[in-house]
Amino acid sequence: MSKQMIRVTYRIETPGDPEAMAAKIAADQSTGTFTPLPGETAALRARHAARVVSVTEIAPLPVPSLPEAGGHPGPFRRADVVIDYPLDSIGTDLAALMTVTMGGVFSVRGVTGIRILDLDLPDAFAGLPGPQFGIEGSRRLMGVAQGPMIASIIKPSLGLGPDETAEVVRRLCEAGVDFIKDDEKMMSPAYSPLAARVEAIMPVIRDHAQRTGRQVMYAFGISAADPDRMMTNHDLVVAGGGTAAVVNINSIGPGGMAFLRKRSQLCLHAHRNGWDVLTRHPGLGYDFRPYQKIWRLLGVDQFQVNGIGAKYWEGDDSFLRSFVDVTSPIFSDRDRALPVVCSGQWGGQAFETWARTGGTLDMMYLGGGGIHGHPGGPAAGVRAIRHAWQAASEGLSAREAVERDADLRAAFETWGR
Structure with missing residues (x-):
């Protein structure tokens, strides 16, 4: 060409x-x-x-x-x-x-x-600007030098006030996650405005960092139709000591993303809600490959791509193509985005994810219900996921891993299929 x-x-x-x-x-x-x-x-x-x-x-x-x-x-x-x-x-x-x-x-x-x-x-x-942080910057900000970055999401997704959300954050930090995010549906509703969430959550993050020496990355939902409003939201997070933001890329559009990236000091975590209408019919729309190139060039650092055995319609082969797409350079390694493996994930999918992604650990593994819903509580949910990934990387089967860890065994008893 x-x-x-x-x-x-x-x-x-x-x-x-x-x-x-x-x-x-x-x-x-x-x-x-x-x-x-x-x-x-x-x-x-x-x-x-x-x-x-x-x-x-x-x-x-x-x-x-x-x-x-x-x-x-x-x-x-x-x-x-x-x-x-x-x-x-x-x-x-x-x-x-x-x-x-x-x-x-x-x-x-x-x-x-x-x-x-x-x-x-x-x-x-x-x-074009491309990712500001990408894979390596995300690792640095989270203090995770190697292995998958274990992440969670605030649950319930909607309905919690700022102080209630902060309590969930406290439990997740103590459970040992590397990253927590607002649900994409959470931006700045009257019952939990962004400014109040930042004020309630960041002291919990800082306290944990002071005790452990590592700051959990929290991504606040800052999306807004008005780019100036979105930048005000961005500035609230930065002023509070935050390091990341959830951006609903289809809702803010390419212009909003370009405006944000030009001024951003935050790691930008892209949620692609609305993407399905562009791709779900196999004869119409876009493949993910051209779509994600546009957004990476605009500045996405972390890109949600669903996962193995996802709770949504997308099949495993589609997820794997998306995973490869976001980690393949467009012009250089600098423009690669961190793949966020998500949607109904718990420890059980780690083994097939490891095998089918070529044994890479350059990913964020995001568990919502798979952490919060563990019968032993969030800490057990995180332990189960970490044990699963360690076992997978050592070449163990899921059966062998379950025999060695009670938390993972409880997860299989709850969600195994």
């Missing part, structure tokens, strides 16, 4: 000819329209027109992904299509990139399905 090209891979579905549809998309999203134009000269096209690089047909479908077949009986042909867009036509602004290459394609007439599979960017985009 030329250093002056932005390359996008699409999966298109159409009752017609995929090659003709690919050419239409390239024209519509660059210099062309529905009719020849006197100003669209050969010289202009040479500089600014998108170009179809390849069209690779895959198995057709008997029914369309979208009800736009116009009575066509099928089959509906599918192809993976690679299109190059000249950098000169777009520049390095991510709003322009998303508009041209990822937005308008969904309005093309004649496609019954279209999905964005990948996004390859030239080196000109390497100047």
Whole structure:
């Protein structure tokens, strides 16, 4: 790929000819329209027109992904299509990139399905800020030099006042977690405003740090539709001695994220709620790979990617692809994000997670109910998870690990399946 090209891979579905549809998309999203134009000269096209690089047909479908077949009986042909867009036509602004290459394609007439599979960017985009902390910075802030970073979340997710939340934080700190976060639904409601939570929680964090020599990272929910309000929230956390924030990236949008990252002193933990509507239909939307590249370049440090045996719809193979995506460099190791393995996690999934992620420990392992709901209490829940990870890294099976640890055995008796 030329250093002056932005390359996008699409999966298109159409009752017609995929090659003709690919050419239409390239024209519509660059210099062309529905009719020849006197100003669209050969010289202009040479500089600014998108170009179809390849069209690779895959198995057709008997029914369309979208009800736009116009009575066509099928089959509906599918192809993976690679299109190059000249950098000169777009520049390095991510709003322009998303508009041209990822937005308008969904309005093309004649496609019954279209999905964005990948996004390859030239080196000109390497100047975007990217993660401020990433994997190594997260480890440093948490004081965890090696092994998975064991994390938890405030439960119940909603309804606790500031002092009640602080008590949960105290119990989790004593249980031995490395990281605690507000639920993504918790921002600044009237019964628990952010300023009051910071005031109640940070003394607990500091007291624990003074007694143990290690400060647990707490991520406060600071998201707001108004970027100025979000920065005020950010400043409240920084002034209180906090080190991290939960950011609902789809809610604040790329502009809000760029505004925050430019000024941020906090480690930014991305929750992708709303992502499912962009990806859940296999014939429409985005794969995680191009989506997460945008957000990492905007400044995400820690990225939630679900986990093995997640409580949500996403399957294990999808999780594993997401895990690999966020840990693969875009331009350098500096732009890798810390994968946050979450969603219904407890000690039992550590063994398969270890095996299927290639034996890496560069992850945050986030247990909510899997810590709070342990029959022996949160401390037992944390011990069970730590024992599971130690056993997995030593090559023990889950059965062998259970025989050696009562807390993990109790977790399997509660949630094992």
